Amino acid sequence: MAVKQLTVFLENRAGKLSEIVKLISDADVNIRAMCIADGSDCGILRLIVSDLEKAQEALKGESIMSAIDVLAVKMSDKAGSLSGILTVLDKAGINIDYMYAFTSPALDAYVVLRVGDNEAAESILKQHGIETLNDGDFT
Amino acid sequence: MPNYYQPEIETASREKILEIQNEKIVKQVRHVYENVKYYRDLMDAKGVTPDDIKSVDDIKKLPFLSKEDLRIAYPYGLLGTDLKNCVRIQSTSGTTGRRVVAFYTQEDIDIWEECCARAIVAAGGTNEDVCQVCYGYGLFTGGPGLNGGSHKVGCLTLPMSSGNTERQIQFMMDLGSTILCCTPSYAAYIGESLAEMGYKPEDNKLKAGIFGAEPWTEEMRRSIEKSLGIKAYDIYGLTETSGPGVSFECEEQTGMHINEDHFYAEIIDPDTGEVLPEGEKGELVFTSLDKEAFPLLRYRTRDICVLSRKKCSCGRTHVKMSKPMGRSDDMMIIRGVNVFPSQIEAVLLKEGYPPNYQILVDRVNNTDTLDINVELPPEQFSDKISDIQAREKKLESAMRTMLGIGPKIHLMSPHSVARSEGKAVRVIDKRKLHD
Numbered sequence: 001m002a003v004k005q006l007t008v009f010l011e012n013r014a015g016k017l018s019e020i021v022k023l024i025s026d027a028d029v030n031i032r033a034m035c036i037a038d039g040s041d042c043g044i045l046r047l048i049v050s051d052l053e054k055a056q057e058a059l060k061g062e063s064i065m066s067a068i069d070v071l072a073v074k075m076s077d078k079a080g081s082l083s084g085i086l087t088v089l090d091k092a093g094i095n096i097d098y099m100y101a102f103t104s105p106a107l108d109a110y111v112v113l114r115v116g117d118n119e120a121a122e123s124i125l126k127q128h129g130i131e132t133l134n135d136g137d138f139t
Numbered sequence: 140m141p142n143y144y145q146p147e148i149e150t151a152s153r154e155k156i157l158e159i160q161n162e163k164i165v166k167q168v169r170h171v172y173e174n175v176k177y178y179r180d181l182m183d184a185k186g187v188t189p190d191d192i193k194s195v196d197d198i199k200k201l202p203f204l205s206k207e208d209l210r211i212a213y214p215y216g217l218l219g220t221d222l223k224n225c226v227r228i229q230s231t232s233g234t235t236g237r238r239v240v241a242f243y244t245q246e247d248i249d250i251w252e253e254c255c256a257r258a259i260v261a262a263g264g265t266n267e268d269v270c271q272v273c274y275g276y277g278l279f280t281g282g283p284g285l286n287g288g289s290h291k292v293g294c295l296t297l298p299m300s301s302g303n304t305e306r307q308i309q310f311m312m313d314l315g316s317t318i319l320c321c322t323p324s325y326a327a328y329i330g331e332s333l334a335e336m337g338y339k340p341e342d343n344k345l346k347a348g349i350f351g352a353e354p355w356t357e358e359m360r361r362s363i364e365k366s367l368g369i370k371a372y373d374i375y376g377l378t379e380t381s382g383p384g385v386s387f388e389c390e391e392q393t394g395m396h397i398n399e400d401h402f403y404a405e406i407i408d409p410d411t412g413e414v415l416p417e418g419e420k421g422e423l424v425f426t427s428l429d430k431e432a433f434p435l436l437r438y439r440t441r442d443i444c445v446l447s448r449k450k451c452s453c454g455r456t457h458v459k460m461s462k463p464m465g466r467s468d469d470m471m472i473i474r475g476v477n478v479f480p481s482q483i484e485a486v487l488l489k490e491g492y493p494p495n496y497q498i499l500v501d502r503v504n505n506t507d508t509l510d511i512n513v514e515l516p517p518e519q520f521s522d523k524i525s526d527i528q529a530r531e532k533k534l535e536s537a538m539r540t541m542l543g544i545g546p547k548i549h550l551m552s553p554h555s556v557a558r559s560e561g562k563a564v565r566v567i568d569k570r571k572l573h574d
């Protein structure tokens with residue numbers, strides 16, 4: 001089961017990131033995980049939020065957005081568990097475009113993975129007893 | 140085998156053309172001085188009388204007219220004859236400043252249409268052609284001008300006006316249009332639409348297109364020629380000087396022959412107003428030679444171009460002007476290279492970006508810098524930074540090809556490029572602050 005990642009274009013302008021984050025929090029939406037990809041001149045903000053639709057509504061007209069499917073994989077918060085997940089995917093020949101990991105009291109630890117083929121990755125992980133999360137886990 | 144609409148005049152010797160011009164300019168200046176108070180005041184202020192103008196060499200003594208003068212004199216201030224002698228009004232869309240309203244007597248219209256007829260014949264038009272005119276009809280000069288020219292040549296004229304591409308294509312295919320007259324961007328669009336509908340370039344009967352009224356590049360010409368299977372000819376004109384047909388291309392496609400028996404062209408330094416020698420780049424200035432209703436002497440077009448009297452293989456002897464490279468009031472000199480916002484806009488449109496942009500010019504360590512803020516269209520967005528960077532690089536390289544210098548592109552969110560009330564502030568030249 002994939003989760004929706006909200007992807008927001010960040011132009012190179014002071015205050016743009018804090019504006020976006022404030023709009024999301026003003027809409028009473030929690031940011032569960034985030035990561036910023038930094039270009040030389042602009043950036044991309046990637047977010048897992050508690051309520052995707054509300055967040056999109058709050059950011060309407062503010063920037064370019066898209067919602068895409070990514071995998072959120074649960075792992076135990078101890079050394080070696082991320083490495084185990086990556087080894088499984090690597091052996092199956094699945095490339096990871098980017099990833100970001102987070103820990104949370106409710107969910108232990110998890111890693112968000114952007115891969116070319118969500119279904120293939122998910123089924124490989126499942127074969128190895130690694131659980132993926134769905135949108136409901138983040139609300 | 141080249142064809143001419145009016146061979147005697149189109150291939151007349153240089154001496155003959157000068158003789159015609161010298162005779163006409165004396166009359167035209169007198170006509171203006173006697174009938175147009177606005178210009179008479181300008182001449183008086185400069186201490187020039189009609190007696191001082193004995194030939195086209197004396198035109199440089201006359202005061203200039205600018206778009207600003209047209210604005211001040213709006214609507215009747217530059218009228219050269221009684222309204223009762225006028226039969227037509229044409230007008231610009233008025234996107235920049237106040238609109239221009241031009242007046243015509245029947246004689247003015249006949250001459251204008253003859254100029255357009257010369258352009259159609261130069262593009263290979265005869266009375267056996269079906270000429271599809273999809274310039275706008277109405278106040279805009281494009282439709283009426285080419286329509287009249289097409290009648291004069293004797294083509295079967297299809298007065299389509301602009302828009303409704305499906306119907307345009309249906310008429311084009313059913314009635315076998317052979318000449319297409321429209322803006323280059325619309326021609327490109329028709330080409331794309333034909334391909335989408337499954338037509339190949341050889342499926343239509345078109346042989347030539349006469350395209351003008353907006354800037355277009357040589358690259359765009361080749362792509363239109365390919366997609367429609369035609370030869371594409373440029374045509375130039377402005378409402379102030381009657382409309383399209385002031386100049387037009389021949390089969391050599393190396394510049395547009397100015398109809399010198401009706402218009403006298405000069406190239407001036409836009410800053411000093413000094414007349415520049417042939418071959419130098421500067422602002423194009425037109426003096427009408429035989430207008431009755433709306434005669435403009437030394438009208439500054441703001442178009443930057445070059446004149447050439449090099450012998451043309453088509454046999455026409457009239458001077459050729461290059462495609463306008465931009466607007467004089469917009470020209471920037473960056474690292475010694477002339478850059479026009481219109482060039483930047485053309486690249487943006489070609490690369491699929493909206494024409495909302497801002498140009499920032501600065502000087503860092505004695506070197507000029509050029510930064511362009513561009514709005515990223517949502518459909519070009521990606522969650523991968525490498526995709527976005529690749530788009531920036533592609534746009535930078537397209538800009539470098541067009542401008543001759545490489546800018547730094549900054550992609551912005553839609554609607555975020557600063558806009559002032561009304562007209563966009565396109566250029567911020569910070570070098571002026573340091574000087």
Ligand SMILES: [Zn+2]
Pocket residue numbers: 389390391396451452453454455
């Ligand atoms: Zn020629």
